[in-house]
Amino acid sequence: MSEHDPPEAAASKKTTQEKIEAEIDAYLQKIQEAQASAIKARQEANKTADPEEKNKLLDDAEKQDKLAANQLKTIKSLQSGLWVSLRILLIED
Numbered sequence: 001m002s003e004h005d006p007p008e009a010a011a012s013k014k015t016t017q018e019k020i021e022a023e024i025d026a027y028l029q030k031i032q033e034a035q036a037s038a039i040k041a042r043q044e045a046n047k048t049a050d051p052e053e054k055n056k057l058l059d060d061a062e063k064q065d066k067l068a069a070n071q072l073k074t075i076k077s078l079q080s081g082l083w084v085s086l087r088i089l090l091i092e093d
Contacts, residue, residue: 020082027075031068038064 038061045057 017082020078024075024078024082027071027078031071031075034064034068034071038062038068 041057041061041064045054048054048057
């Protein structure tokens with residue numbers, strides 16, 4: 001950012017950073033929920049004697065694990081973009 005940029009530009013860039021951080025926090029929450037759901041499904045699968053129900057629960061656990069992994073990839077992408085943006089801001093200053 002140069003000394004000639006209006007103050008709104010700095011506020012806008014900060015707001016963008018805050019939005020990305022909030023989005024990352026939301027994805028982290030979703031990951032925690034998916035992991036908790038996967039753990040619960042596995043625990044229930046271990047308790048059931050019904051093979052069909054057990055397979056259903058284990059499939060659900062696997063889906064939740066995949067969901068968490070995909071959300072983690074999204075977080076890494078968002079973080080990468082955030083760091084690139086911050087570097088650009090530092091270079092401009």
